[in-house]
Amino acid sequence: MAGGSEEKQMQLELESVIGFNGHVPSGLISHPDREHLIYxxxxxxxxYNLNRRKQQFLHGHTNNISCFTASKSGKYLASGQVTYMGFKADILMWxxxxxxxxGKLTLHKVKVEALAFSPNDKYLVxxxxxxxxxxxLWNVLTKEPICGSPASSLNAGHALTVTFSNNSDDVFITGGNGTLRVWEVDLxxxxxRPTECQMGQLKRVVTCLAVAEDDSCFYCGTSTGxxxxINTRTKLLNSYGPQKKKFSLGVTTLRLLKTGEILIGSGDGKLSLCIEPDYKELNRVQLQGAITSITLRGQGHQFFVGTSKAQIYRFNYPEFKQELVASCHSEAxxxxxxxFATAELFATCSKNDIRVWHTVSHEELLRITVPNMTCNAIEFMRDGKSIISAWNDGKIRAFTPESGRLLYEIVNAHSMGVTAIATMSNCKRIVSGGGEGQVRVWELGKDSQHLVESMKEHKSAVICIRLRSNNKECVTASSDGTCIIWDLERFVRKQMILDNTLFRCVCYHPxxxxxxxxxxxRKIVYWEVFDGSPIRGVEGSMSGSINGMDISDNGSHFVTGGNDKLIKVWDYNDGEVTYVGIGxxxxxxxxxxxxxxxxxISVSNDGAILCWKYPYPV
Structure with missing residues (x-):
């Protein structure tokens, strides 16, 4: 295989992860040991250990996890994934x-929608x-399927959620689009054996379920809000509410408390503490993003809430005030x-915001928000006094790293958005690239910023800019299939590199x-700076483009990442992969x-930040 033989590749060690997929329904689980959050x-x-703030990882899925559950005793976890049309989707038991x-359970096609363990860890449905x-229905001990059935009748929609009764291993409930059934296991x-619940004229899409402690009844949250x-024994509708003021954007998750109250999360981000029969709100808090998980710690004196905006909150029941436990980008x-010269902090940018993180504790130290705009590139100024950022509205914005205060902005820096940025080591100039293909150099004065020169050779967006250490030269990579080495004293082209590719990344060897x-x-090509001639090329990936690349300070190794979702560490001289990171x-x-x-540190389209241990001694 090109790009390094399989035998020599070793697994890159994952140190920590910043991120939470808030789109998995009830994907945030407080483990019965009360010490860990699992998601x-x-x-x-x-x-995640709440006391020691340490993370451990379970790897095994080949694609996104679509559903996740834990058994009542906490002994087992189960997770299902999505796959591609025509392929089987795995369930992994942990x-x-x-x-x-x-255990690996494989029967379902394309996607596993929902999972539930029976109360005594006997079955998984x-x-x-x-x-x-x-x-x-699966036997937990043997990991074998016991029996199966269509989840809903022919004229009904598909089922979305499943839960077991609290006291019997033989009764579970499914709900979904026009379907609500109580099932009995005939071993x-x-x-x-399913029984349809009778709801009269009521037509609803059931999004979530919660069963009363004594199994006498169960509650269904609906997309209508x-x-x-429902009475479990008679399968008849007992009551429904609220009649007038429904929950906006639907009930997305609910939990029953020992006090008899109900915690209800809705699609508009409201968490409500309600009481029957009319679901009157006793308390309410507005959170960021649709609420997708509520999980109780112990008896519910404390609980955690997860949202679609990748936020995890902690609540103490008596105060009912939120405390942010973890947050991350929810966009690419x-x-x-x-x-410069410190690994303690790093910054990331996405739609709407720039965030500064502490590398070891992975805490968010600062968030700079520019609503409805996307930040394409960021750079710390060498003196550490500012963060320079490139935005899709054509502006270059500079912020202070401590407070996030806006220092200055260069308006109309590029007509089709600023797509790449680099800063000179003397902190006096910025080089920017735009969607229209221009490369511009900006002089930073004490109170003003002005354009020094504009270089127009690229025909398409400039994706990456790298400066030489003496600030007299830079290289720009563009999606027009060219890389240009520029003279930054005379502002002319020194060399042009042409290839049959849309360039995504470029690096100088130290x-x-x-x-x-x-x-x-997908090829990695080495070029001579002096005359722009190719030295050699190696196959960088088996599938998809390579989007990011960086080289070590001593030049012995470089790393790549792209659409194959793998981090690869390469030996520079041999042109071979030595380590691979999967995550x-x-x-x-x-x-x-x-x-x-x-x-x-690697960042991806789904808003995840992964921190890997660099495998070589410095």
């Missing part, structure tokens, strides 16, 4: 204490997605930057006599080796 991100499950996979439509005949109460992350490039053709589930947009070569 999915991409194809990884994260076990032994929590051993922190390892203990799984629900297939829209393209599958079946429900399967002797290996059959699942009301809650149905476009760039990452370290301050000795600055060679550059390496890559892009949509991202979205396309990798950018990655950087930290100063002093301690970490590799």
């Amino acid at each position: 999915p991100l991409g194809c990884t499950i994260i076990i 032994d929590y204490n051993k922190r390892e996979c203990c 799984s629900l297939g997605g829209q393209d599958d439509g079946s429900i399967v 002797a005949n290996r059959k699942l 009301d809650v149905l109460k 992350i476009n760039d990452i930057a370290f301050p 000795e600055e006599f060679q550059i390496i490039t890559s892009g949509t053709d 991202h589930s979205g396309n990798i947009n950018q990655l950087k080796i930290s100063p002093l070569s301690k970490y590799i």
